[in-house]
Amino acid sequence: MSKALIAIDRSGSFRVCAAITTDLVREAAQIHGTTPTASAGLGRVLTAAGMMGILMKEPDNKLTVNFKGDGPAKQYLATAYGDGRVKGYVANPYVDLPLTAEGKLDVGGSLGIGELSVIRDLGMKEPYMGTIALVNGEIAEDLTAYFFISEQQNTSVALGVRVERDLSIGAAGGMIIQMLPDAQEGAVDALEEMIGRMEPITTTISRVTSEGKGMTEEALVRRMTEEIFAGMPEDYQIRILEERDIQWSCDCSRQRIEQALMTIGVRDLEEIIEEDGQAELQCQFCLKKYQFNKEELQAILEVIK
Secondary structure (H helix, E strand, O other): OEEEEEEEEOOOOEEEEEEEOHHHHHHHHHHHOOOHHHHHHHHHHHHHHHHHHHOOOOOOOEEEEEEEEOOOOOEEEEEEEOOOEEEEEEOOOOOOOOOOOOOOOOHHHHHOOEEEEEEEEOOOOOOEEEEEEOOOOOOHHHHHHHHHHHOOOOEEEEEEEEEOOOOOEEEEEEEEEEEOOOOOHHHHHHHHHHHHHOOOHHHHHHHHHHHOOOOOHHHHHHHHHHHHOOOOOHHHOEEEEEEEEEEEOOOOOHHHHHHHHHOOOHHHHHHHHHHOOEEEEEOOOOOOEEEEEHHHHHHHHHHHO
16 A cells, blocks of 8 residues: 655745655556556656545545546546545557666656646536647646646646666656645745755655665654755745555446446447347456346346336
């Protein structure tokens, strides 16, 4: 299970959500059999969605973060809930691109030109949806732009996934810093200076994890966050409000798959019954397969009619 914390600075100028999601990203990569590039992209989106999820007010609040582009990965999508559950997939888990000029995995190139949409379902009549054009496909920069453009929220997003030579996930995590309405001007300056000297977040996670062998995951997240904010002025030091779990959880079920079958229409379902006599549907998130025989398909067809 991955861990996160939510904190606020002493002056009430900004709030922070920080997470180490190595276990979450490792599980997702194993399920989908992703290449290093796909692991990095999917891991960043899962981490971001997980943190955005626990920042919502109610446990059953739901959000979907959807990156779509004309690049070979095509799509990275994650769905998260207020209670810390998260799931996701990449449309092409086998995307494989050369490293960038800086020697990094080319997540931006895997997405290409496209758009980012965020759907928030807060239990109202209609969910809220915001969409922007991708800035560069590198996930963190796109989400930073999304918060500013679509939600009018000054936000800094840092995300990272470290893939080892053996293709395993060595470290993953992220941080979201959001300015609050009555933020002091000095807090903005202090944060800009801090962000400017931040090392890649996976570097911090790897070091903290290595030095803190035997520490709990909660303690590791606290230590990571304290290290990042160590140089901040006294007024802007943070205090932890709560610690949370973020975990992979797919809520697919046979009933939900039946509902999906009902949406394909009478004619298409009749063709499946006549030509195949059965159907196999697979959950995009966990890849679990569901079988339906001819009698079951006919029963669903009667319900549709």
